[in-house]
Amino acid sequence: MNSILAATPEQKAAWRTEAREARTQRALSLRSDFHPDDEQHWRDLAARYGVRLPAYGVPVTTAAMERWLHRLGISTEEYLASQGAGLDGNGSSARLTDFMVRNPTWPLKAWVGLLLESLDAGHLRRQGRRLPNE
Numbered sequence: 509m510n511s512i513l514a515a516t517p518e519q520k521a522a523w524r525t526e527a528r529e530a531r532t533q534r535a536l537s538l539r540s541d542f543h544p545d546d547e548q549h550w551r552d553l554a555a556r557y558g559v560r561l562p563a564y565g566v567p568v569t570t571a572a573m574e575r576w577l578h579r580l581g582i583s584t585e586e587y588l589a590s591q592g593a594g595l596d597g598n599g600s601s602a603r604l605t606d607f608m609v610r611n612p613t614w615p616l617k618a619w620v621g622l623l624l625e626s627l628d629a630g631h632l633r634r635q636g637r638r639l640p641n642e
Contacts, residue, residue, distance in 0.1 A: 539615065566615060587623075587632065588603070591606065
């Protein structure tokens with residue numbers, strides 16, 4: 509494999525094209541048939557909390573979940589406690605990866621929407637962090 513520093517402009521262009529096509533394919537595999545009322549509610553909540561929802565083509569990853577929890581001032585422990593038992597059904601603790609396993613085709617936008625709903629309903633609390641519109 510060539511080093512990106514030693515790559516020709518043509519190789520770099522080909523790699524960018526490959527990466528773009530991979531992102532497009534990944535986005536096409538994600539669910540996009542959420543009810544319009546849910547989408548509008550998520551947008552309204554995002555505006556209320558001063559955040560911008562991710563694009564639909566972005567998949568859920570643990571890193572993205574951690575970023576969003578931090579951005580909204582929700583501790584990972586609080587989020588996981590709100591999720592109940594883990595996937596094994598034997599009373600184990602929930603993990604961030606559980607959502608991805610249960611909902612492999614859900615985009616990050618939908619997960620953030622659910623997170624905002626939980627926050628707005630009082631099921632989750634922010635940890636000493638004020639958001640722009642509060």
